[in-house]
Amino acid sequence: MKLKVFGAAIALSVLALGSSVANAADYPERPISVMVSYGAGGATDFQARIVTMMAGGEDFLTQPIVIINKPGAGGRVGWNWFATEAENDGYTLGAYNIPHFVAQSIEGGVKYSADSFEPIANWGSDPAVVVVGKDSEYNTIGELVDFAKANPGKVTLSGAGLYVGHHIAALQMEKATGAKMAYIPTKGGGAAAMKAVIAGDVIAGINNLSDAYRAREAGNVKILAVADLERNEQFLPDVPTFMEAGYEVDNSSVNFRGLMVPKGTDPAIIDMLAEKVPAMFEHARVKKQMDAGGSPLKIMTRAEVQKMWADREVYLTELLAGLK
């Protein structure tokens, strides 16, 4: 009896294996969907649509990619769904935002962690920057920090919610300067946080480089510092990094965006995607559209992303430990 069950189990697993091999060989035979855990029209959605527009090409995935939005609770709704309900057959990809989902998993109350997903490739990086209104009396990050040191808790900093890149940058800024500031999370994302700066509701704000660049072009803000390892030569060659200004704030708050699949996806499919997807991101038309929108393109391979995820996990666990 036992033997029979065992035999059946083996037969079943062979069958299952057989079918998955067949899948991997033919993959992809139908359109692929990409789950974006933010609303249509947001930066992540908008960029995901651009970088996947060449997917149907002969050299790439040969099948078109469809974007599916599952917004809510700062991305938690979408990633919860992706970790627990998404099929791991290679036809459901997801967009990730680092440091958001790692920080949220450390905070707790969600059903995912960095181990729930397998990265495929990274397409973009959007560093956090410090902005002040155009008429602000602060012209350098040093002046702002000096004021914050002299007046603990008086500097209000707007940003897009909790446990997102902006929040991490604010925490790092406080830690590196030793000055206490009031971080004001806004509902309604980076746009609402930027409005608070331009309207003078807050003294300063943390925002995305791409949005801040645009706001500066429109003559609304000054950009004081960028939280990255190097200056952004393409868009903001004149803005110093925190490091250059003498503050130990690294690139841990940089918003990395890329594609991933749920854990348990066939390794053959992962390998195939990891090979083709970066090439798709490098297409000239993708670059042109991303540049046009002021969105920095940063293509990283699967191996590089795996290392980046692991580094963030370690660092953020330490940074957020003090918060709980």
Add this chain to the structure above:
Amino acid sequence: MEFLQYFGGVFEPLSFALLVFGTIGGLILGATPGLSPTMAVALLIPFTFQLQPTQGLILLGAAYTATVAGGAVSAILLKIPGAPANIATALDGHEMAKAGQGAKALHVSFLASGVGGIIGVFLLIFLTPVLAKWALAFGPSHLFWMAILGVTIIGSLDSKSFVKGLLSGCLGFWLSMIGYDDIQGAQRFIFTDALTGGVNVITALIGIFAIPQVIDMFAKGRQPMSVSAITIEKQSLGDSLKLLFQNIKALSIGTVIGSIVGLIPGVGGQIAGLVSYDQSKKFSKHREKYGTGHPEGVIAAESANNAMVGPSLVPLLTLSIPGSPTAAVLLGGLLIHGIFPGSDLFENHPQVAWTFINSMLIGQVLMVIFGIWIAGYAARVAQVPTAIMASCVTVLAVFGAYSVQQSMGDVYIMATLGIAMFFLEKFGFSAAPLVLGLILGPIAESNFIQGSMIANAMDGPAAYFLFGPLNLFLIALVFASIAYSFLMSRRQSAVSLSEPSSEVGGAQ
């Protein structure tokens, strides 16, 4: 008058074809429950990848204008508001449709939309610099008081009883608290995964408006076939125009309030229709007719929600700040062509900016023409037998709730809220105040908390919330609104007390 030079761009063959396509497509998408203007515009963005910037924007602008107006179709015929902007339209519009006046309701709704919309776009053209300052003037404390001002109208909105209206509003407030709170990081009332993201307004809207009437229809279906054939009244365009101008007061109130409220980032679009419905009711001589199929209500609501379209783009076009979710999507549509809204747009790409704005103007006219054209056919929906109608509405409700964020969870939430609303209505509670609570809750809460955080870093909450000219003005409005409602309800009860006695007196 710079904009006049750029009308030519709108009438180029491809541009005009896109404008027509965007308008018709927008009307259809808008009439489909669950497909809000924001989503309609987002769906069209990939199409603009292949177009010139100007043409892409024409398509998006036309779709935005038409979806806002198209939402009135399902609100009037099915009592499913396509978007929060159309809630107030459903209150009187659906009553009119049930009485066979669907064509009339659709006519005035499209005409009012057109008038409001055109005035709104003219405001965008002529007063943009002034309006931009006004849009920025609203900080957290002011938005908080705006939301409270909205709360004061909850009680008087579509409810026989002031107290039950307020209670419905409270329920809406409570529903709005469900989910993950992004400002304080708290998880509230999340018993199941489907509630992590909170109750989506559109999902709730579909459930509490559509489901109770579906249940009612099925209940009637069990009765013997007493076919109450509704005769559909024919409506000529001339009569509709006459009706519109007879109600010029409601039209002006709607347009003015829609334009003002539409400007305020983050608040505008959702409440413009409801606020002007309420105000026009307060200023009307026929207050008691509101909610029973009174054209004034439709006119006030629809002129407001289209008047809001133009001004709602002011913060986006001048300051590059999207003031509404739809504006955020439009921003994406601009960026993809390397055009940055703000001074860059008007100085370096005036062709794009003005052609876009002009196309919204022409789009309003086209929207009225196509809207009127379909109105006569669409109104026949009221003749569909109840059982078939109920099934269709159920399908649309499920489809609409699912399509908001591709989630079955939303369908369950929609059904639960709908069934609960059926019983609540039996006890005299109503749907509109509940939805208004759901919309205003997050605005009041998040702005109060943000304001408090900012105030604590400054001079304390009292100074921040209670002083400053704009705060004081809004607080005064809040008190005036409460006092007015109170006086009205006293006068009404006085009237209803004296009326029966006079009748009795007459009989003797």
